[in-house]
Amino acid sequence: MTSLNTATDTPGRTDPAAVSQIDLGIGGMTCASCVSRVEKTLKKQAGVSEATVNLATESARITLAGAHDAETLARLKRAVRDAGYEPRTTDAMDDTTPARWMGVPVDFWPVLLGLLLSAPLVLPMVGDLFGKHWMLPAAIQFVLATPVQFVLGARFYKAGWHALKALTGNMELLVAIGTTAGWALSTWLWWRAEPGEMVHLYYEASAVVITLVLLGKWLEARAKRQTTSAIRALHALRPERAHLLPDGVRRIELTDVPVDELLPGDIIRVLPGERFAADGEVLLGHTQANESMLTGEAMPVAKQxxxxxxxxxxxxxxxxxxxxRAIGAQSVLAQIIALVQDAQAAKAPVQRLVDQVAAVFVPVVLVIALVTLGGWLYLGAPVEEALLHAVAVLVIACPCALGLATPTAIMAGTGVAAQHGILIKDVQALEIAHRVDTVAFDKTGTLTVGHPRLQVIEAAAGVDELAVLQAASALQAQSAHPLARAVLDAAAARGLAVAPDAAQDVQAVAGRGGWGTVQGARLALGSLRWMDELAAPLGPLAERAQALQNEGATVSVLAAQNEAGGWAPLALLAFADEAKPGAAAALAGLRAQGMRLFMVSGDNRGAALAMAKKLGLRAEDGEVIAEVLPGDKAAVVHWLRQGGKGEFRAGPPQAESAPPRGAATGAAAERGGHHTVAMVGDGVNDAPALAAADVGLAMSHSQGGSSDVAMHAAGITLMRGDPMLVAAALDISRRTVSKIRQNLFWAFAYNTAGIPLAALGYLSPVLAGAAMALSSVSVVSNALLLKRWKPPVTELTTGTHKAGG
Incomplete structure (x- = not known):
């Protein structure tokens, strides 16, 4: 059935409760003018706030202000049909494999019949090359050409008539007018000829033009099916049935059920060589999972x-x-498919230029054809010659390639990116990413493994180390923060059991830590900055805390509240993380491309500088921005966009200065003005910065994907926690935008060069028809070259960058 979905709640967008979307298939569109016409028709309907039509996918995404019902859908379908096009369901859109009759694809039969009927008409032209005169009698030419003109070409008359009624134009109108003129001229010349007189007729021009246009559209449709291969491959990943263990009881006899009937909490058995039927958690057994079609990672991942x-x-x-754990639309695979489909259905900003051109293109071509006809007649040319030149103008000017130039490149680019673990949700992000000159990375979980370990517990005098670990574990039992997991892992390694309700009144304080009550004592566990705010002097622990920070550790403090309401430190907890394999090489590769690099961290400056040294970042050039609260990361992005000069400080803009710590000195500071900033992050606290950046890249975790909030805030999602994918995402953006520009150049070039040549008499209608068909096929074929793209390779030893694909 037709896809009905509600818009997701993303930063800066309309409340989803007040907005709904409909995806509707539309058949019969052939050019950019058709796209413009359908969009105008849909936007005129009551309740429609936006309509985006994609020629390559032959679909429309309609945004309505408010909820919709069956009547709304029926009204939209009726409007599409009245405009001369065929509304379709999304199921029909997905069924891209044509049926066959007598071994021939059904959609190729009109082309085949056109070729069979047109071939005898072209035969005399071939004979002329060898000095042979094989001219067929006029009656036979009429019998061969007429079915091509009015039966196989009926689609052009139907669509052209609807365009005329709407006082607009499209490709079919141009073809219908041009070929009808050729057919009518030939019939008139035959009718007025004397008995037995051999007259030169032009039936072959009209028949061959129609056949070539049909052939071009068939080749175009065949090529467009390849641009959606990524989506079809993703759909094919999900198995149809699953082996269900009834009521969770492990038994030899399994019940095979359709995947659609699975529920969260069900236990399924997955046999060797089968695909996992749903997202879940391994309960029993050890194996390896090949996730290459989802993450782009070729090596299987061990599962236990x-x-x-x-x-x-x-x-x-x-x-x-x-x-x-997750089924249906909540599954990772369904979200991947939805993101890719959204990107392919969206319209890139550059497409607006095409829409503006298409709105006036056909009327201008009709005027040029009339001027051509009048001009040749004025110069004394015979009527038939002047008419043929006008027909050639009409035929070669068909704006098919113009409408396909952008969407086919976007479909191919987003499809191949998805195959390598790069999900491009926002087409605007794809178009902007090629201009990125500044990349800011969140540290924890993005450049580092994201699983810090508790390395040191430095207890105050008279405080037991195990008691500190027990109390800290109780406070962190319900937290998903990486430092909390490190505390719990350390407790488990020491054999300490932590009850879920060991702490009461636990409350997290964003960017600082958390507090609660453990065994009647009010405890706080958080950063050194928070301890300063709580007026909890470290006393004898201060020197040790500074030493741990200088070693690159992240230091937290466990403090207890006394009867007077003050806070007294009980112990220091020092955590350390590791850089991700390949992170340093990925940064070196980006630097080799001329990128400005920055690491944004909430950790203390000592820990951030220690990690930056491992990653090859230049702290002396201001590439390390430390002690940043989550709420200030978006401000960092705005600061970097303006050049990133001086030391970053949260709050209103300040006068530039040159403080010794964190100053953006050197080349990075000297380049002022606006910069295009990409932000790379992985957590909920990165969402504001991802949304504020020109391009947000959400990096997935190895277990269960990236934060949903981060994914929605970012325009691009990296399905592997691999910093190498950042360079790959920017590279596929550059290549896709390059293909769009190439396609638009060739689409405009065909028309810009072809129309004058046809008007001046250098192109016959047959050659014009061949050129027009070739333009569409060449544009789609050029876009398909993106399917050969592979992510760039960064050499780990040298730091050099090699372009892939």
Whole structure:
């Protein structure tokens, strides 16, 4: 059925409760003028706030102000039909494999019949090359050309008539007028000829033009099906059935059920070589999962009890039992498909230029054809010659390639990117990414492994270390923060059991830590900055805290509240993280491309500088921005966009200065003005910065994907936690935008060069028809070259960057 969905709640967008969307298939569109006409028709309907039509996918995404019902959908379909096009369901859009009759694809039969009927008409032209005169009698030419003109060409008359009624134009109108003129001229010349007189007729021009246009549209449709191959491949990943363990009981006899009937909490068994039927958690067994079609990672990933598995991944050599966690639209695979479809259905900003041109293109071409006809007649040319030149203008001017130039490149680019683990949700981000000159990285989980370990517990005098770990674990038992997990892992390693309700009144304080009550004592666990705000002097622990920071550790403090309401430190907890493999090489590769690089961290400056040294970042050039609260990361992005001079400070803009710490000195500081900033992050606290950046890239975790909030805020999602994918995302953006520009150049070039040549008599209608068909096929074929793209390779040893694909 037709896709009905509600807009997602993303920063800076309309409240989803007040907005709904409809995806509607539209058949019969052939050129940019058709797209413009359908969009105008849909936008005129009551309740429609926006309508975006994609020629390559033959679909429309309609945004309505408010909810919709069956009547709304019926009204929209009726409007599309009245405009001369065929409304379709999304199921029909997905069914791209044409049926066959007598071994020939059904959609190729009109082309085949046109070729068979047109071939005898072209035969005399071939004979002339060898000095042979094989001219067919006029009656036979009429019998061969008329079915091509009015039966196979009926689609052009139908669509052209609807365009005329709407006082607009499209490709079909141009073809219908041009070929009808050729056919009518030939019939008139035959009718007025004397009996037995051999007259030169032009039936072959009209018949061949129609056949070539049909052939071009068939080749175009065939090529367009390849641009949607990525979506079809993703759909094919999900198996149809799953092996269900009834009521969670492990037994030999399994019940096979359709995947659509699975529920969260079900336990399924996945046999070796099968695909995981749903997202879930491994309960029993060990195996490896091939997630290459989802993440682009070619190497299988080991899975054991407690690990997350993604529906659609290919199971390795082990049989495992999995508890289902997400189904349907909530699954990772469904979200990937939705993101890619959204990107392919959207309209790039550059397409606005095409829309503006298409709105006036056909009327201008009709005027040029009339001027051509009048001009040749004025110069004394015979009527038939003047008419043929006008027909050539009409035929070669068809704006098919113009309408396909942008969407085919976007479909191919987003499709191949998805195959390598790069999900481009926002087409605008794709178009902007090629201009990025500044990349800011969140530190924890993006450039580092994101699993810090608790390395040191420095207890105050008279405080037991195990008691400190027990109390800290109780406070962190319900937290998902990486430092909290590190505390819990350390407690588990020491054999300490932590009850879920060991702490009461636990409350997280954003960017600082958290507090609660443990065994009647009010405790706080958080950063050194928070301890300063709580007026909790470290006393003898201060020197040790500074030393740990200088070693690159992130230091937290466990403090207890006394009867007077003050706070007294109980212990220092020092955490350390590791850089991701390949992170330094990825940064070196981006630097080699001329990018400005920055690391944004909430950690203390000592820890940030220590990690920056491992990653090859230049602290002396201001590439390390430390001690940034989550709420200030968006301000960092705005600061970097303006040049990133001086030291970043939260709050209103300040006068530039040159403080010794954190100053953006050197080349990075000397370049002022506006910069295009990409922000790379992975967590909820990165969402504001991802939304504020020109291009936001949300990086997925290895277990269960990236934060949903981060994914919605970012225009691009990286399905692997691999910093190398940042360079790959920017590279596919550059290549896609390059293909769009190439396609638009050739589309405009065909028309700009072809129309004058046809008007001056250098192109016959047959050659014009061939050129017009070639223009559409060449534009789609050029876009398909993106399917060969591979991510760029960065050499780990040298730091050099090699372009892929």
């Amino acid at each position: 009890p407690g690990d997350f598995v993604t529906g659609g991944a290919l199971n390795g050599e082990g049989a495992v039992e999995v508890r289902v």
